[in-house]
Amino acid sequence: MPQQHLLPTTVVGSYPQPDWLVNRPMLSKSVPRVRMDIWRLPDELLEQAQDDATILAIRDLERAGIDIITDGEIRRESYSNRFATALEGIDLDKPGHVKARSGHRTPVPRVVGRIRRRGPVEVRDMKFLRANTDRLAKITLPGPFTMSQQAINEYYKDTDEMVMDYAVAVNAEAKDLVKAGADIIQLDEPWLRNDPDAAKRIAVKAINRALQGITVPTIVHLCFGYAALVPGETKPVGYSFLPELADSTAEQISIEAAQPKLDLGVLHDLAPKKVLLGVLDLGDPRVETANKVAERIRRGLKHVGAERLIPAPDCGMKYLPRKVAFGKLKALSEGAGIVRQELAG
Numbered sequence: 516m517p518q519q520h521l522l523p524t525t526v527v528g529s530y531p532q533p534d535w536l537v538n539r540p541m542l543s544k545s546v547p548r549v550r551m552d553i554w555r556l557p558d559e560l561l562e563q564a565q566d567d568a569t570i571l572a573i574r575d576l577e578r579a580g581i582d583i584i585t586d587g588e589i590r591r592e593s594y595s596n597r598f599a600t601a602l603e604g605i606d607l608d609k610p611g612h613v614k615a616r617s618g619h620r621t622p623v624p625r626v627v628g629r630i631r632r633r634g635p636v637e638v639r640d641m642k643f644l645r646a647n648t649d650r651l652a653k654i655t656l657p658g659p660f661t662m663s664q665q666a667i668n669e670y671y672k673d674t675d676e677m678v679m680d681y682a683v684a685v686n687a688e689a690k691d692l693v694k695a696g697a698d699i700i701q702l703d704e705p706w707l708r709n710d711p712d713a714a715k716r717i718a719v720k721a722i723n724r725a726l727q728g729i730t731v732p733t734i735v736h737l738c739f740g741y742a743a744l745v746p747g748e749t750k751p752v753g754y755s756f757l758p759e760l761a762d763s764t765a766e767q768i769s770i771e772a773a774q775p776k777l778d779l780g781v782l783h784d785l786a787p788k789k790v791l792l793g794v795l796d797l798g799d800p801r802v803e804t805a806n807k808v809a810e811r812i813r814r815g816l817k818h819v820g821a822e823r824l825i826p827a828p829d830c831g832m833k834y835l836p837r838k839v840a841f842g843k844l845k846a847l848s849e850g851a852g853i854v855r856q857e858l859a860g
């Protein structure tokens with residue numbers, strides 16, 4: 516494992532997919548919850564193309580100087596649907612629908628039986644990443660609470676029971692991902708704020724179940740939605756469900772902070788967790804300077820010790836032009852370098 520320095524940089528998960536691989540105009544309209552055919556290649560060439568595009572993403576992350584990388588989630592239509600639609604107990608032929616705040620009807624998995632994991636979903640992805648980088652390697656899974664919110668329940672009498680079955684499925688996958696070489700496992704739980712009452716009741720219990728027995732560092736990621744789809748001025752300036760996460764067994768909490776200009780006082784609530792602090796505003800098409808990133812890191816350091824701070828983008832970078840994403844990540848690693856030197860005196 517490579518030598519770890521203070522303020523190691525990372526990504527949240529996704530990196531832009533090449534235009535030759537996916538239909539970006541189609542992708543830009545919504546975040547798919549069921550399968551969506553965004554792929555520009557025929558089935559027989561798709562895996563090969565996804566493998567090659569994944570190597571491009573890995574190399575970009577390495578060249579940008581990121582310490583803890585992912586595979587860029589190049590094979591996914593969204594952060595959650597690849598895993599969520601692979602489970603037993605859902606009807607994909609006749610999906611259900613949820614109404615977004617915009618009034619837009621989004622098709623979602625319809626739960627018609629007990630949620631169970633059929634077999635490995637992301638294990639080949641993890642092995643591929645492990646075989647193609649020496650950096651610390653992280654892989655993400657959709658969190659059990661978020662998946663339960665992105666589904667229509669027509670089977671369980673008690674929805675909390677459904678959340679816990681999702682947690683068991685995530686846990687089985689996470690254990691296999693560790694065996695496949697994952698150094699870090701992250702659960703994406705952006706929908707925690709979708710139903711605050713249910714979140715208070717069951718989210719921490721479900722997250723802990725999903726992470727049970729995982730021997731590598733674990734992260735829970737929270738955010739207010741992709742900058743490409745949720746404008747900054749409509750984002751809340753605080754999280755309704757953050758202090759609660761300090762009670763979870765996750766070692767680290769990942770939060771969006773740059774775009775919504777989050778009051779960083781909330782970081783005190785997260786002690787003793789490590790914090791992946793969002794210091795790249797993905798709603799701003801301009802590439803931040805390294806100094807701007809350094810300034811945001813320093814602001815974070817007023818509330819959390821350097822040994823607990825991990826600079827990161829606000830969220831996944833899937834919706835950005837690749838050039839912009841690369842520039843921002845380079846600024847991230849250079850900005851962290853500036854502050855690292857200051858700390859070394």
Ligand SMILES: [Zn+2]
Nearest residue numbers: 737738830831
């Ligand atoms: Zn996010």
